[in-house]
Amino acid sequence: MKSVTVNFHAEDSVETMNVKIMDEEDFHKVTENGTRHLFELDTNIGFFVFFDGEDAEGNLHYLCLLYEEENEDPTYCFSFDLQDFYEFLALYLNDLEFQEEEAVDDEEEEYGPIHHLAHLLHHIVDDARQLEM
Numbered sequence: 001m002k003s004v005t006v007n008f009h010a011e012d013s014v015e016t017m018n019v020k021i022m023d024e025e026d027f028h029k030v031t032e033n034g035t036r037h038l039f040e041l042d043t044n045i046g047f048f049v050f051f052d053g054e055d056a057e058g059n060l061h062y063l064c065l066l067y068e069e070e071n072e073d074p075t076y077c078f079s080f081d082l083q084d085f086y087e088f089l090a091l092y093l094n095d096l097e098f099q100e101e102e103a104v105d106d107e108e109e110e111y112g113p114i115h116h117l118a119h120l121l122h123h124i125v126d127d128a129r130q131l132e133m
Contacts, residue, residue, distance in 0.1 A: 001020050001021065001022050001023065001026045001079075002020070002021040002131060003018060003019065003020050003021070004018075004019050004021060004124075004127045004128055004130075004131045005017070005018055005019075005127075006018075006019055006123055006124050006127045007123075008120065008123055012116075012119065012120065012123075014087065014120060017080070017081075017084050017124070018081065019078050019079070019080060019084075019124055019127075019128070020078065020079035020080075021076060021077070021078060021079075021128055021131070022063075022077040022078070022079055023077075026077075026079075027063075027077050029055060029056075030053050030054075030055045030059075030061040030063070030079065031053035031054070031055070031061070031063075032054070032055050032056045033053075033054035033055065033056060033058065034053065034054055035051050035052065035053045035054075035063075036051055036052050036053075037049070037050075037051045038050045038051050038052065038089065039089070039092050041092065041114070041117065041118065041121070043118045043121065043122075044118075045068075045118075045121070045122055045125055046066045046067055046068040046069075046075065046125070047066070047067040047068075048064055048065070048066055048067075048121060049064065049065045049067070050063070050064050050085075050088065050089070050092075051063055051064075051065075052085075060082075061079055062079065062080045062081070062082055062084075062085035063077060063078065063079055063080070064077070064078045064080065064088075064121075065077050065078075066078070066125060076125070076128055078124065078128070087120075088117055088120070091113040091114065091116055091117040091120075092113070092114065092117060094113040095112055095113040095114035095117070
């Protein structure tokens, strides 16, 4: 398992995040007792699936798979601390409310919580790619 420290822009209003990058063996260990699918996000950098998993000792792990293009296998499996995962979930849920409240203009879509989530994920993927170089 590799780790990367992700630094965001000051205007992102998110503190530095420690993200674990798991290989297939790590993934199977942390999901040994099952998983629970929470939400998905399709972005211009890939398709993200957010879920939690339980290991053999009953510990929960907060995970995200990234699928790129038409690949059946994920490019990355990220593991997050609960507080960071909660931030992603809150942005996702806030966007549902944001979309209900805002009349979507055909000309230009307003930058909302889901765009911010995609922006944060872009930072994470970029830093993961840098780690591989």
